[in-house]
Amino acid sequence: MMLPRHVQTVRYMLERLIPVAQLRGINTHFCVWYSTLSACNELPRNLKMSERKPLVTSFNELKRQARRKRKERQNVHEILLQPPENGLLVKQLIPIAHQVYAARSELLSSVSRLVKHIAIYTCSLCGDVHVGHPPHNIRTCNVRGSPSSKEHSWVKGGIGHVLPLVESFHLYDRIGRAVSHNEMLEVDRIPAIVELCIQAGFDIPEYPTRRRAFPVYCVAAIAVRGMKAWEKMCTGASKLMDTYAFQTCGYCPEVQVGPKGHRVRNCQAFKHQMRDGQHAWQEATINDLVPPVYVYHIGDQQSGKPLVHELKRYYGMLPAVVELFAQAGATVEKNYAHSMREDVVVPEMDEEKLVV
Structure with missing residues (x-):
């Protein structure tokens, strides 16, 4: 009351x-x-070493699906699988696979040219990334070995800090058996988004893959172009992932494009000894394929003033590659409006205490 x-x-x-x-x-x-x-949309927080990634599908739903499949197997009848479970390609997604690969190539070209003109910084202790000069003074370095002031130790970064590389084992037969631990050094590892495009219909001579004809029964201008390529790559990859399975370990960044995870025992995450180094495979999201590296958004690039710690709650954040393109002159899409906090005016230091 x-x-x-x-x-x-x-x-x-x-x-x-x-x-x-x-x-x-x-x-x-x-x-x-x-x-x-x-x-405002909440940005994904950094998980602790002992925490597991959030499940895309809940355990209860997974159990219900398993019970339903087990009940269906009790009835003797032919199971008609649809592409790509039956080994065939999804025809309407083949052009999207080509678009995603072309967008990735253009994205890498745009970023590699822009990093020569726009400074990229990374913290040598915690790995945080900042786009633009000078780097911010916000004290958020909170890892083992960081100074008591929690100030970042900035060093020069590169394209790998803006677009982190996520690799996956290349599968010659996507519905064949999983890669075993003994085959770890015999199977090529390539960028996961490239493997996703290959399995969806894009052919690369260096990485041959089996294409079945019959079904089987087992289970600035540069900145603007770069921004469009980023959106096209993420949107297209999300469409591909709706149909083509993609697995990630619940405790470490390891991913595997395909209906099931590999059996290589190289997990070094929390309590990996209890799993004998095997990964805890679960359904992946687009963030596992293209890890978002969030950096503070600089609205006024002409001021030349670094972001201050006392006003950190008023600053917006963007993926590092989007901030890179934004600082180069590209327009940021509306779907980033909440994380940018464009509706919030950053107060001056003497006005900060007056904010309700």
Whole structure:
């Protein structure tokens, strides 16, 4: 019964505060942070070493699917599998596979040219990334060996810090047996998004793959082009992942494109001894294929002032590659509006204490 009274009290205080701020010449736009912060999309937090990645499909749903399949197997009848489970390609996704591969090539070309003109910094201790000069002074370095002040130790970074490389074993037959531990050094590892395109219909002579004809019964201008290539690559890869299975370890970054994970025992994550080094395979998301490296967004690039620690909660964040293209002159898509916090005006240091 006390909640409505408190809401009315807060509303009354805000109505009294805003006119006073306007009379004193205080910018009231940053007060929007009070009402819009709850609407902002939460960025994925860094998991602890003992934590498992969130499951795409819940354990209860996985159990229900297993029970349903087990019940279906009790009935003797022919199971008609649809592509790609039957070994055939999904024809309508073959052009998308070509588009994703071409977009990736253009994306790498754009980023490699822009990193020569826009500084990339990475923390030598925690691995955080910052796009633009100078690097920020926000004290968020909180790993073993970091200084007591939690200040970052910035060093020059490169394209690998903006677009992290995620590799997967290349499968000659995507519905064949899984890669065994003894075959670890005999099977090529290639970028996972390239392997996804290969399995979806893109042919690369260096990485041959089996194409079945019959079904089987087993289971700036550069910146603008780069921004479009990033969106096209992520959107297309998401469409491919809706049909083509993609696995990730629940504890480490290892991924495997295909209906099941490999059996190579090279997991070094939390309590890997209990699993004999084997991975805890689960359904992957687009973030496992293209890991998002979030950096602070610099709205005013002409100021030349570094971001300060005291105002860190007002700064927006973007994926590092998107921030790279944005600083080069490309327009950021609307789907990043919440993480950029464009509706929040960053106050001056002397105004920070006035923010509600």
